[in-house]
Amino acid sequence: MPHILIVEDEPAIADTLTYALRAEGFACTWLGTAGEALASLRERSADLVILDIGLPDLSGFEACRQLRSFSDVPVLFLTARNDELDRVLGLELGADDYVTKPFSPREVCARVRAILRRLAPRSEPAAPGPFQVEPERARIRFHGQPLALTRLEYRLLEHLLSQPGRVFSREQLLDAGGVASGAGYERNIDSHIKSLRGKLRAAGPGEPIQTHRGLGYSYDPEHS
Structure with missing residues (x-):
């Protein structure tokens, strides 16, 4: 209970x-x-x-x-x-x-x-390409380096990694991050993605998060 x-x-x-x-x-x-x-x-x-x-x-x-x-x-x-x-x-x-x-x-x-x-634990955590997802610790590693992510950044990256190649809209990413889609918060996703990219660049090579203008963002394993 x-x-x-x-x-x-x-x-x-x-x-x-x-x-x-x-x-x-x-x-x-x-x-x-x-x-x-x-x-x-x-x-x-x-x-x-x-x-x-x-x-x-x-x-x-x-x-x-x-x-x-x-x-x-x-x-x-x-x-x-x-x-x-x-x-x-x-x-x-x-x-x-x-x-x-x-x-x-x-x-x-x-x-x-x-x-x-x-927030329920998943039976099979995703671990695509150079990423290692550790849901029990709410931690993600990139090229073996643990990323210092905020709670929202962790959820956004975990969601992108769950379906490589799929383009997620800002509204879908808000929902994945636990933010009400009607909160007028959609454009703030861009700043969180920018922060994520900076932390990924500091941890290893590649540009795994791709921008799709007018559509949203995706994880592209070929750019990892």
């Missing part, structure tokens, strides 16, 4: 989420502050954290920043703000998705299930 940690200072919202998630078969724990949540997660991991941005002691952004220093647990942000900058900042900090208040409990449950499905 997956364990969901809810970090929310409003009891009515926490009760609604707890009821909906338990009805879907999840185990839930509710904490009202970021400090309590961080202390709890240092002692016992969760399968996913639902994290409110407007907490009384620390912002959800700062809590996520601290959490990422010791845990890779998936994070779903709850936010009362619908500003794109906030959404992008949350995703850059390592969040997996976000929901804007007011929200439907069914939508939250669906997003939780989708995140957990995406």
